Each structure stands twice: as structure tokens, then as C-alpha cells.
Amino acid sequence: MIEKLVGARFSVNTLLTFLLISLLTLALLMPVLVMFYQGAFAPFSLFSHLWQTVLPQYLSNTVWLGFNVVMLSLLFGGLSALFLHFLPIAGANYLRWLLLLPLAMPAYLIAYLYTDLFDYAGLIQRFLRATFDWQSPNDYWFFDLRTLGGASVIIALVLFPYVYMITRTALENLDPKLLQASQSLGVSPWRGIKRVILPLVRPALAVSASLVLMETLADFATVQYFAVNTLTTAIYDTWLGYSDLATANALASILLLLVFFVVVLEQKSRSKLNAQSQNIALAQTLFKPHKLMLWFATAFCWLLVIAGFLLPLALLLVMAWQYSDSQQLSLLMTIGGNSIYVAGIAATVALLLAIVFTFYRKFSLTTFRQFPLGLSSLGYAIPGTVLAMALLSTFGPIDFWINDIAAAFDLERPGLVLSGTIFAVVFAFVVRFMAIANGTINTGIDQIPDNLIKAAKSLGSGHFSILRRVYLPLLKPSLLVAWLLVFVEAMKELPAVLLLRPFNFETLSTYIYQLISDEQLEQGALGAILIVIFGLIPIIWLNRKQEV
Amino acid sequence: MLKKLIVAAAMLLTSVSTLVSAADEVNVYSYRQPFLVEPMFNKFTEQTGIKVNVVFAKKGMAERLAREGQYSPADILLTTDISRLIELQDKKLLQAVNSQVIDGAIPAHLRDDNNQWFSLTTRVRNIYSAKRMGDVALNYEDLALPKYKGRICTRSGKHPYNVALVASMVAHHGEAKTQEWLEGVKENLARKPQGNDRGQVQAIHQNLCDLAIGNSYYFGKMINDEKQKVWADAVNINFPNQANRGAHINVSGMAMAKYAPNQTAALALMEFLVSEQAQQMYAEVNMEYPVRAGVKRSALVDSWGEFTADDLSLATIAKHRKTALMLLDKVQFDL
């Protein structure tokens, strides 16, 4: 009888949880829905004009850019993770976290620095001309960074740490006996990696690749800098040029569906693999690498760190040295404080929501349980400005309702409660970067053996108790990584904060953007360094504390 | 954990309600970068005690204003291009400002017939030429001549400054002729459209091309920049079409938001921006051409000499904007 009551209460709980989760999901999904809705009213004429003129080329650029960046990121991140895991690389202790640092480098910044460096007028080509006495571009060949290929390499240089980090975690959770087993079957360790390890870390590769893909396709500033026209170019053209927000939304919807399609396809094709070993790999003993091989691997890892982080940082430092003064520094500290404030709140909120969504997926018995996690991740694939526009369209009506309700109760109208506030900025960050937190925590949770949870249940633990005593302690590294990633991304985010912020509110990214857009990065170099440094603090702190 | 969460939420909420604007403030939504207008604002605050709050974004300010509707805190909008002003007007986001001070300062052809928008400065779309070419008298039409094959640099054709130029070509020559012209220019490009106006001058300096399209004030700014001076030194600034209709000009402008909550303060700021003092600052700091008669150009700008401006109305240019964009797509100018 008592148990029946418990059962009944449970179902009320279930309903309440369901409603709460649905509400949260809906809130995060709102901008996407608004985007779809507005896109549905797109006039066909403009679309067909675009289709007949530039869209096919944009589309092909988009697909190639996505493909290239994903492949390069997998190559950079996957190989460096494998090398570090299996080979005694020189400086491995430093490389472990140095390889994460390019994440702190905003893509638009590195794009600027590298085009500046490699352009015809850049340092490298000037030096070559001076050295070999070439006079004009016709005298020699030099690669053009402002191409699809150049953009792909540069974007991959700052996105590969996703692949590196997630793959490395997956590798460390694999049982080194697997490779021994394969070795005992007469398969060389390298081929063993191909046949055993890669299939097992494929889920990790897939998760990170989809993060990279979404981030690439949502990018505008960088590709514009490289003069590569993609679907996002079309989105901006239709919106700002043709003043046709509906078509812009329709195009953004197409972009989103494209990403969604790729991600779902990948998930479908992937078999369920559960790596459930807690062993720390002793894998390095398995390999007797050739000296040349070791040299190559070491150089590969260090080059990535140099190209993705150290060199751009050095360039910034030189600029800052030449152009900055102490007055600027104090201004930047205030602005930096703003950045940390909004990014910190956004990271915390995203983390808490991701915990709710992943655990709902894990614990709920309803068939609906997968959806909150997936749906709340969609915002990642929307270009920041489109997302900001959708949020304006979302918050506007809500603010109107709030005022109408206040008026109905004879209260003073509160004005805009959501639009143009820090809340709006934080909300945009959360929607935009939810996917990162979701993905990281979900991967972590899948690596916790089911039996542990069953054991906890059989010992009388309810859901919340299991969450607190088993899941959260075991997930600590994943939680920290998730928080860190969202924080760093939010520090770098530009278009949403630009459009949604309140009066007189600058972040480091908006500050630098103003200067970059006026070709005066030199003036903003110090700010750029601050973005990078603020992004570094958590990475270094985490590394000391937790061996990320 | 929960406690921290509540504290965070509370902090969030308090930060939300910092928007309440006092009587002696004025709120500006700006398409112009703050550091270009801040000197004027500071002067204004100094003189009147009215505080100026700014949000700057290059994109989307019109949408933000539209969504905020009657509750928008925005009083004044600043733009860098005529098309943005017309867009705001078309979306019915502006209100008429009837001020003798403003009307007296701005020539009629540089403000709206219904007093909904006003130009603050004008700028010319110049053609820069390499010094090594010597003196050249150029028309925009000449950029399509076969002799300039592989010698022209420009930023994206879709940039508002270029779109306005193309729109003026449509207004003068019609759609078909303009398309031909665009195809010719595209054929002559030394490289895919990229970068900004300064980048094109830099390219001339580096021998990548001989001719570039760019706004007038950049030339002045580059001359004043330590690093960029060498670029500017490599080029001559040319005012096109001087033998016929005159050079294409664009404007930066201002307007009052339809639901401006601080109308008095807003009006004060608008009148200040057309005052001799502010106009002088525009001329000196930004190297633009002041709209107010009698205000002196900066000495540097003045040294470029007098020029004839195309007297095509701004409204006409805005009207042909869409056609211009479609033509740019059609000839795949940026691809």
C-alpha cells in the first residue's frame, strides 16, 4: 500500500520534471523556432535570384570549408592526442595543456594576424622579396592565405583542441590491454591503433568533429576576412543588403538543417560502443618507435602549439609593446572584468542546464528523454548575429507582454526587462554554447559503467543521491572541462554580445572588434592578449588542479 | 551549490535593472564606432551636463529598435551610410524633428523632405591611383576599360559604400549598362574583392594593383598613421567624373527614434552635432566633409582641392540599392 503511494507520487514527480525540462528546452530552442518561423515567410523571388546567381557557389564553399576544417581538425587534434598518448614525446608534460591553448585564440584574431603576416605586404613576403631581390608578385609564387584552403587551415588551427581534448580523454579511458591483445594477435601497434583504438574512440572523434563543424559553419567574421563567401555570406547579404530578414532566416534554417542532417547521419551510422574501463593507459611501453618517427611526432605537436598559439601571441606582444600604454591597461581591466562576468555566469548556467539535460536523458523512462539534450544543442550551429536577431524577436514580444500585464494590474510599466540587458547577453551565450557543455558531460556520463549506478540503486540511493554521490564526483573532470570550454568560447564571442548588450557595456571582444574593423589591431593588441590570458587562466588552473 | 546559484541569479537580476534612464541622459544606437563620435559626445556632456549612453553595432541596430518598439530606450540613431537611414525610415522607426537650428545648418538636399533624417557629414567615393601612373583624370566608367585589366583593387562589392556607388551608376546609366560596367570592372580586378578601403591603398603601395576605390577620409587618416603613411604616400587621391556629373558622395547621418524617451535631450544633442563646434570636430578628427556651410575642412582635406559632387539625390540612390545588389550577385562580383 505504501509502495503504491510512492509509485503515485513518483508519477506526479515525473510529470513535474517533464514539464520543467520541456520548459527549459523550449526556452533554449526558442530562437531556433523563431528563426524557422520567420524563415517560413521568405519571398521566393529573392531566393530564386540568389539560387540563379551566387548561392550554388556559396553552398559549395560552405560544404568544402566544413569538410576541410573537420578533416584538418581531426588530423591535428587526433594525431597529437595519439602521439602524446602512445609516444614518449619531448616536453609531453607541457604539451598536454599547451595543445589546449589555441582555444583561447579567437578565430577572427588569428585570421587577422596571419593574413597580416603572410600577405603580399606581410613580413614574410617582404623578407623574401628583400632577400631574393624580387620586384613584383609575378616574380615568384607564394601561397595565398585568402583562399578557401587558407581559411580552412587557420580555422582548424584554433578548433583542433576540441578534437585533441575529447580524444585524449577517450584514449585515457581505454583499456591498454586492448592494444596488447591486438599485439598478441600479431598486429603491430600502429595497425592496432587503426583497427582497435580508432574504432573505439570514434564516438569521441564524432562528438568533437560535430562541434568543430557547427562552429565552422556558424562563423562569419573569419571567412569574411579571408574573402571566402559561404552560406553565412548569403545570410548577411540578404539581411543587411536586401533588408530581407525572412530570407536571411530561411537561409540560416537551411544551414542549421544541413548541420543537423550531418550530425544525425553520423550518429545513425555509429554503432553503440561502450568503453568502460577505468584504467590509465600504460600504453607508451607498447611502442618502440623509430627515432625519425618520434622526431616527427614531437615536431608535429610542437608546431601545432606554435602555429595555433605561441606565434600569434608573440605577434600580439610585439604590437602591444609598440602601441600600448598604462592608461589603456586600466581601461582594459574594467572591460576584461565585464567579459569575465558574463562569460562566467554563462558557463555556470550552461553547466547546470547540461547536468539537468544529461541526467534527464539518463534517468527518465520516457521516450522523450533524448530530446532536451539534442534540441538544446542546436543553437551552436546558428551564426551569432542570426541568433542575436532571433533573440531580439523573442525578447521583444515577451517584454511587451510583461508591460501589458503590468498595465493591466495598474502597475508602472517596467520598460524593457529582457532586451538590451546582461540577461540577454548571457542567454545568447547559453543558447549558443549549450552544445559544448551537453556534449562534454554526456560523453563523460557514458563512460561511467552502468553497474556502478545499479549498485548505488541496490544500496538504496535515489536519483538525487546517486547524482550527488556517484555521478558528480566521477564526472568532476568532465564538469570542469565543460565549464572551461563554455567560458573560453563566451569570452571570444562577438556578434551576439555586440547586438544585445546594454548601453556603455564593452567586453574585450567588442573592444578589439572595433579596432580590427578599423584596421587598427595594433591599438587593441593589449586587449587581445587579455582575452587570451583570461582564457588561459582556467586552462592552467584546471591543469594544475585536475590534470584535465 | 544552490546558494551560489541563487546569488548568481540575484546578481543577474540586479544587473538587469540598471537601465532606468534619468532625465538628463540621452541614449544613442550607433552604427558608427564609438571612438569616432565620442569626442563630440564628451564635449556635449561637458557643455550641457547631459550624459550620453552608447551602444554600437555595425549590424542589426534597426532590428533591435524595431523589436523594442515603444519601450525602446533609444533616442538617437547614428549611421554611416544613406541606406541605413532610409531603411529606418521605411520601417517607420523614426520621427520628424522640426528644428530651425538643424534646418538652418544642413542644406536641403542633405536632409529628408519630412525631416526624419539628417546628414552630418559627406564623404566622396574616390579612385586612388598609384603615384607611378602620374596624374590621371578618371571617371567611374573608366574602371571597366580593358587597359586596366588586372590593375584594380576593391573591397567586397556588397559593402554599403560600393553598393551605393553601383546604385548611382544604375540611376545614371540604367540596369543593362551598369551590368556591363560591373562585368568590365570584375574583369579588371587584380584580386578577388577583399579587405577594407585602407587595404586597397596598401595593395597599390605593394604593387599589387594601380587603381583602387576608397572613401576620402581614409586617405587623411592613413597619412596621420605612423605605419600606414607609406601606403598613402604611394597613391594620389582622385575625384572622379569631374568633367561631367561629379563624384559620388555618401553621407553619415542621424535621426530621432520614433519612441525616443528623452526627446528634449535628444534634440539638444542633434542640434549640437550640427553646431559649428561639432562640425569642426568631424572635419578635423574624421577628415570628413562637414555639411554645415561655413565650417572649414581640415587643412589636409582642403589640400585635396575643390571638387564637383554628383547632385543625384540620396533618396534616388537608396531606391536603386536593391537593383545594384542583384546586379552584383548576377555578375558574381565577389566570387
Added chain:
Amino acid sequence: MATSPIIDINTLDVVIDEKAILNQVSFSLSAGEILGLVGPSGCGKTTLLNAIAGFLAPVTGEITIDGKPCFSTNTTVAPEHRHIGVIFQDYALFPHMSVAENIAYGISQYDKHSQQEKVKKLIAMLKLEGFESRYPHQLSGGQQQRVAIARALAPEPKLLLLDEPFSNIDARLRNELMIELRQLLKSLSMTAVFVTHNKDEVFTFADKIAVMHQGHILQFGHPVEVCKQPCSWQVADFLQLGSWLNATLYHDKLDTPLGLLSINNEFDRQDNQIALLIKPQHLKVMVDQHGESVIQHINITEQGYHYIVAPVSSKHDYQLSVYSEQVIQIGQQVQLSIIEHDYILFRRDNGMS
């Protein structure tokens, strides 16, 4: 109260992915009884364990634990409220907790002092002194198992479920450990259900045996009874009670490759194709140059020589097990004879090899 079963399972059906995994499973156990669930892999024994624990929901049926309905058409008690202890094949110790913390996990609602008392008691009981502050990865397999047992026993469950508890234990220690654990459970009067695919474990560890096949419990009872009278050929086959001999039934005579046998037990005479179960002790082997059988394989065991014998002629097909003190060479022809006993007959069906 004494007569009421600790666990009572009634017509349980479990369906996973539209496939019936458990089919009308029923049994009950009294306090202190240990049940061994055996059967070939995929027979549903682990599923049954999971259903009892509450890790998966049956479609229909009833599960009652210590008089408390835990599952029926309108009740589902969550695993955490069933008061059962579970010991997993991989032990599932919490890697982030020490031995003492693992053991105390299920009794966190007690006050600190009682917790410490209880943990101390269990540490002593399972001979884990000195390991209290170690972490699971610092322990051997056997030690891990002890911790798992201590952890499961701490909340004093009514019922203990063990999933292949001995499969990760060194064979040399296994028997010893089984006896030790059995004594411990008996001393606590603990009711237990354990799953294994090893029939020898059942005979050492269990009071009752349930033989499962394709989601059914084929036979449930005391191990001795089940060995004596298997109710189907699958039971006899899985328990390896003897070897099979094909035979044909004519009235009260059984025609086997080893000669005619008289039978008097009741049997359905409709079907005369018979499988006769021959336990090794019911066979005699004699060396005979003209014998119809031949020694195919010899196992040396502590009970003597264990011979696998096959027919010489290809007309017949059998492989019989027989023990003998006598030394016989492989390939030697022999004469087999069946000692008269209560013959165990089954209808032959397609599943038999």
C-alpha cells in the same frame, strides 16, 4: 511468518526490444535458502536477476520480496526501495571512494558512529582489516569481491543477488571462497539468488537450483532431486548428467545400439523415437577385440580413467562417458553394457544433437 517466502515470483514476463526474454517465470525461496540460477548463455538468467533487483521492468507477473509487493500490474517499487543487495560480476566498486566509504555507501542515513561500527564489523567479518582506506584499484580481485560483499551486506538486505560472483576469481581459490561465502551467508540466514553458467558452483554453493532455458525455468528444486530426475533432456544436457543414446521403443522393450533393454516405467508410447540418458555409473566397459565400440578419448581424473567411447560402425552415432580403473588404449575396441536401473527416457526432438 516462518513459512512465508522471502522472495516469491509469479508468472513473470520480460520483453526487451519486442523479444520475449523471460516467459512465465515463477518460483519462491524461503528464508536462508540459496538459489543457483543456471542455464546456457542467453537463457535469461541475468535478466531475471535484473528484474528482481528492479533494474528492468517486467511486462506482467508479480515479484514479492519479504511479503512486500515490489512489482505487479499496478506497483513498481524502485530498486532503491527493494532492500536487496546486489553483487556484480565486475563488483562495481565506486572508484572514487575508499574501501570504508564504499561499504558505508548504503548506510549513509545512519549516524556517523553507527556507520563506523557497522563498517568495522563488516571489515572484520570479511577479513579486510588494514585495507579500509585503500581504493578499489589498489586491491586484488578477491579483495574487491569481499568489499563488494561487505558493501551489499551493510544495509542488511532481505535478499542478496549475485551475478556470476566467482567468475573473476582464480580457479584455485574459487572453491575455498565459495565455501567461505556460503558459511557466511548461512550464519546470517541470508537468502540469496546467484547466477552462474557453471553447474559445479551450484552444487557447491546452492540449496536450490533453477535450470533455465530460453526464458523458461525448466526445473526448480533440490540439486540432488534435479540430478536424479531431470524433467527434460535440456536439463540433463546442461547439467551434463550423462551421455545420450538413441533408441526405439517397442512395447516394453527399448532397442538401443547396445542391445535390447526391458523397461517398466511409464512413458508416452505414442512416440517411439527415444533418447536414453546414460550416466557413467550405469555403464560397464570390457576390452573386446570384436566389441562394437571403440575408445576415442581418455581423460585422466582423480576418480580414475574417464573414457569417451564411440561406435565402430557408422550405422550408429553416440559418444558415451564411462569411468574405469582399468587402463585401456585409445583405438581399442570394447564391449559396453548397460547396468539395469530406472532408465531416464526422453522423447527425441530436433534440438538434440
